[in-house]
Amino acid sequence: MIAARELRKTYGSNSVIDGVSFELGPGQCLALLGPNGAGKTTLLRILATLLRPTAGSLHIDGGDALREPERARGLIGMVAHGSYVYEDLTARENLRFWETMRGGDTSAGRLAAALAQVELDGVADERVRTFSAGMKRRLGLARVLLGQARLLLLDEPFTGLDRRGRKWVNEFLQGFKAAGGAAVLATHSFGGGLGVADRVAILGSGRLLMDRPAADLAPDELHRLYESLTDSVEGGA
Amino acid sequence: MTRALGWLAVLGLVVGIAAGFGYAPREAIQGNVQRIMYLHVPAVLTAYLAFGLVLAGSIGYLATRRPGWDRLAAAAGELGVLFTGLTIVSGSIWGKPTWGTWWTWDARLTSTAVLFMVYVGYLLLRSLIEDPDARARYAAVVGILGAVNIPIVHFSVKWWRALHQPSTILGPERSPIDPAIGLALFVNWVAFTLLFAYFLSRRMEIARLEEQT
Amino acid sequence: MTYARRAWIILWKDLLIERRAKEHANALLFFCLLLLFLFQFALGPDRERLAAAVPGLLWLGFILAGLLGLGRSFLGERDNDCWEGLRLTPGDKSAIYLGKLAGNCVLMTAVEIILVILFGVFYNVDLWTPAAPLALVLALGTIGLAAVGTLFAAMTTQVRARELLFPVLLLPVQVPVLLATVSATQALLLGQPLADVAHWLKLLAGADLVYVTIGLLTFEFVLEG
Numbered sequence: 017m018i019a020a021r022e023l024r025k026t027y028g029s030n031s032v033i034d035g036v037s038f039e040l041g042p043g044q045c046l047a048l049l050g051p052n053g054a055g056k057t058t059l060l061r062i063l064a065t066l067l068r069p070t071a072g073s074l075h076i077d078g079g080d081a082l083r084e085p086e087r088a089r090g091l092i093g094m095v096a097h098g099s100y101v102y103e104d105l106t107a108r109e110n111l112r113f114w115e116t117m118r119g120g121d122t123s124a125g126r127l128a129a130a131l132a133q134v135e136l137d138g139v140a141d142e143r144v145r146t147f148s149a150g151m152k153r154r155l156g157l158a159r160v161l162l163g164q165a166r167l168l169l170l171d172e173p174f175t176g177l178d179r180r181g182r183k184w185v186n187e188f189l190q191g192f193k194a195a196g197g198a199a200v201l202a203t204h205s206f207g208g209g210l211g212v213a214d215r216v217a218i219l220g221s222g223r224l225l226m227d228r229p230a231a232d233l234a235p236d237e238l239h240r241l242y243e244s245l246t247d248s249v250e251g252g253a
Numbered sequence: 254m255t256r257a258l259g260w261l262a263v264l265g266l267v268v269g270i271a272a273g274f275g276y277a278p279r280e281a282i283q284g285n286v287q288r289i290m291y292l293h294v295p296a297v298l299t300a301y302l303a304f305g306l307v308l309a310g311s312i313g314y315l316a317t318r319r320p321g322w323d324r325l326a327a328a329a330g331e332l333g334v335l336f337t338g339l340t341i342v343s344g345s346i347w348g349k350p351t352w353g354t355w356w357t358w359d360a361r362l363t364s365t366a367v368l369f370m371v372y373v374g375y376l377l378l379r380s381l382i383e384d385p386d387a388r389a390r391y392a393a394v395v396g397i398l399g400a401v402n403i404p405i406v407h408f409s410v411k412w413w414r415a416l417h418q419p420s421t422i423l424g425p426e427r428s429p430i431d432p433a434i435g436l437a438l439f440v441n442w443v444a445f446t447l448l449f450a451y452f453l454s455r456r457m458e459i460a461r462l463e464e465q466t
Numbered sequence: 467m468t469y470a471r472r473a474w475i476i477l478w479k480d481l482l483i484e485r486r487a488k489e490h491a492n493a494l495l496f497f498c499l500l501l502l503f504l505f506q507f508a509l510g511p512d513r514e515r516l517a518a519a520v521p522g523l524l525w526l527g528f529i530l531a532g533l534l535g536l537g538r539s540f541l542g543e544r545d546n547d548c549w550e551g552l553r554l555t556p557g558d559k560s561a562i563y564l565g566k567l568a569g570n571c572v573l574m575t576a577v578e579i580i581l582v583i584l585f586g587v588f589y590n591v592d593l594w595t596p597a598a599p600l601a602l603v604l605a606l607g608t609i610g611l612a613a614v615g616t617l618f619a620a621m622t623t624q625v626r627a628r629e630l631l632f633p634v635l636l637l638p639v640q641v642p643v644l645l646a647t648v649s650a651t652q653a654l655l656l657g658q659p660l661a662d663v664a665h666w667l668k669l670l671a672g673a674d675l676v677y678v679t680i681g682l683l684t685f686e687f688v689l690e691g
Contacts, residue, residue, distance in 0.1 A: 066553060068386075090556045098547020104483045116475040117555040119468040143486075152546075315687055370638035377634060381626050391621045394684045395635060398614065401680065402639055405673050409642035412665065413649060 017042050017167055017198040018063065023072035025058055025222075032058045033069065034222035040200065040215075042166070043193050047213035047230070048202040049242060054219045056202040057096075060169050063200060064094050076167065090118075093160025096171040099152040100159065103145040107136050107155055110144060111162055118163050126162065134158040134188075149176035157188055168192060168199040186212050210235070218245055255458070258451045265444030272437035286350050291437055293343040295445035296336050297365060302449065303333030304372065304400055311396035314389050320464065321457075323389035326396055328456035330375050332449060337369045360407075360414040367406050371399045385464075469561045476565025481572065483542060490538065490573060494531055498581050501527045502588050513590075520591050521651040524581060525644060529611070529637075531577045536615035537632040539566055540623040549623075553689055563616060563685035567678070570612040578604050596654040603654065603663070606670035607647040613677035614639055620688045646670050 018040040025033040032055045040046050050056045061067040062074065065085035074081040081088040094100075101110050108127055115122045131137045134154040144152065153173065160168060168189075174182050189199055189212045201213065210216065210230065216238065217227040225245045233241075269291065310326025313319070344362055345355050356362070375395050382388035484490055505523050509516050516523075543549040552562060582604075586593045593600065618635050622628045647670070650663040660667075 064554065066550060086556050089554055092554070094551075094554055096547065096550070098545075098550065100548055100551030101546050102479065102483060102542065102548060103545060104486045105479065109479075109482070113475055113479050114551065114555075117472055117552070119472070119557055315684070367638055367641045374631075374635045374638060378621075378625070378631060381631060387624075390687045390690065391625075394617065394621065394680075394688055397684065398617075398639060398677075398680055401676055402642070405642045405669070405676065409645040409669060412669075413645045 017044070017077060018200070019073075019075040020063070021073045023059070023062055023069045023074065025055075025062060025067065026070045031222050033062065036072075036219075036222070036224050038217065038224060038227055040198050042196050042198050044214045045189060045193055045199040045201060045212055046215045046217060047210055048200060048217050048219055050202075050204060050219035052204055055222050056204070056219055057171055059219065060094075060096070060171050060200065060202050064092055064169050065089055066094075091166045092169060093163055093165025093167070094169045094171075095153065095156040095160060095173055096169075097175075099156045101144045101147075101152055101155055104143060106141045106143055107131060107147075107158075108140045110155060111159060114159050115162050120163060130158040130162040133161060135184075150178070150181040153177065153181070153185070157185075166197050168197060170199065170201045172203055173201065174203060174205065210238075218242055220245055255451065255454045258447065258454065262444065262447040262451045265440070265447045269437075269441035269444040272440045286347060289343050289347045291441045293340060293347060294438060295442040296343060297340040298442055299445045299449045300333050300336040300340055300365075300368070301403075302446065303329045303336060304368070304403070306453075307333060307372075307375070307396045308400035311393035311400075314393050315397075318386075320385070320389070321461075323385075323392070324457045324460045324464075325453075326389075326392060327379060328453050328460060330372055330379070330392075330396070331456065332452055334369065334372045334376060336445075336449070337365060337372065340365055341369060358414070360411045363414070364407050364410045367410070368403065371402070375399060469558055472555075472557065472561040473565040473568070476562055477568045477572075480542070480566070480569040484573075490535055491576070494535055494573075494577055495580060497531055497534065498527065498577065498584060501530060501581075502584050506588070516589055517591060520585065520589060521648050521655060524585055524651060525607070525648050527581050528574075528578060528607075529640070529644065531581070532574055532611050532615060533633050533636065535573050535577065536570055536612065536619050536636075537622070537629065539570055539616055539619040544623065549689075559686040559689050560682040562689065563620075563681050566620075567612055567616045567681065570616050571608055574608045574612055575604075578608065591655070593655075596657075599654050599660040599663075600651065602660075602667065603647055603650045603670070606667060606674055607643055609674045610643040610670060610677055611640060613674060613681050617677075617681045617685065617688065620685065642673055643670065646673075 018038070020039070021037045023033055023036045024031065036059060038046070048056050048059070058067065062069050063076075065081055065088050068082065076088040077091055079087045100114065102113070105113065108131065111127050111130060112122050115127070128137065128140070131140045134157050136151065136154055136158065139147070139151070144155065147155070153176075173185055177185065189201075192199060193212070193214075213230045215227060216230050216233060218225045218241070226241060272291075306329035307326045310322045310324075310329060313322030314326065341362070344365070348357060348362075349355055375392060378395055379388055379392050382391060505519075505527070506516065509519060540549070543552065552559075582593050582600075585591055615636055618632060622632045622635070625631055646666045650666040650670075653663045653666075654660075
């Protein structure tokens, strides 16, 4: 699904991403851990073809995402900090807008089904301005569902959600994986997401300090590794 | 190569000044102040050359994304504004004793002033964006629009002027084509172009070095 | 067909949001009213002096309102990273430009109609007799202003000193449009037939074609940021 090799992103003399390589297959979820400022968002944006890397190669679903970003964009669903919602439109209208922009089918039935899947059908015709952060997040997930994304890129999807909300996102991701989709999940907290991850990677100072199957790691072992790796990086830098 | 260009330019300017003040005859009606034409006309021609290069650099960058094209556009833009300013000031100095006023809304001067404003805006835009890629892209769009707009401005101003006063007999458009004056003009134009080329390559080199640090 | 759908949905979204939020319409309407008073105060009570200046004032008012309205074209996209969302959509991005251009033309036309009515009422100018040819001049001028305004608005939305840079970039480029529309309007208000201003109309039409084409071709490069 993703084949990234030696991705680099420098601003002037500052290397935000300094040689990141990894692969991810369909039905897999990669959790990307790292302290704030480690470059998680930058890496995610490069994967989303929003940012052009200074060097390196990126292939998504077999196609060169740097040479032909349009093709990759058709497959990718991004759920980032900004939820891509227009506050003065209703949930249903937002979905209709984004799905039309994707060139997809916006029949009433499809929109209603997507809203039902994220449990927003009750407020489908309310303006998004009245929604909570969690509801906006769910609307974002409905958007990527409707768009039939095969690769999900999530940037801190658990922020601002209560326990029920987090559980909900986890279940959503499980279902997504089961249907054959792949996901990269960037987070700085251990509070959520690790349950659904198949692999865990730690990003520090622009490099992947670790990339291991989640099954190999016990939770406190992961915690210790995280502390020691990020400390050594910060101490050295 | 650049050094040689620089010396050639200096040589050209020396010859040009000699031609303009020594060789070319004193103009019958306007007197010695007409000699400022040897500065004014080459300056505006060089400015047009500069803006043509801004267009080339802009298209080049959008097509290839190579920073060299953007450096060309930026350097040519700066020089273009400089030479346009020179054109306007020299035109104004020419105008004061000739028409009695520092400024007149005749077609040529007005078009040049509009050109000046468009490209000052171009430089202003460049100065306000830090990200080099965004700066190059946005500047390229303005550069293309500004250049393509030049003939449109030219015609609109010309027709607008035709509605108002007819051009005066002593207007700069009516220079006599005395061969000596023509030659002096040509020499100065070549000198200005050499000077422009020298400044351009120097400026681009500085920009390239700045980018590397 | 998807291209047309996308341009249309952008227009639909902007009009819908405008109708609900009513941000622009009310403020611009009030601004037009203010301008009328401003012009009157600046020119003094002499009826004839004002009447002679009407073509210029009409377009001056129009451009000032345009600077306010057009500059804000993409502000709605700044919330919630919608700009980024638009970047992620597949396909030809110029459809977005077209949709925004259409929306801006609608907005500017509304402003124009209001200005024309206000001028007619407050300055006692007969704008009804030459209404048809005047409408043509207005339409061509609107497209010219909106075509470049939409493009530059997209550019300046993310730049520092946006409110200053937008007019500084837009006004010099719009000089031909201003000259053409004012000259044509003046001729029409003096009772001259449409044939007399044909050259101005051709200039406007040509300029509009150039501006819209450049907008369509270069918008993707602007959106990318």
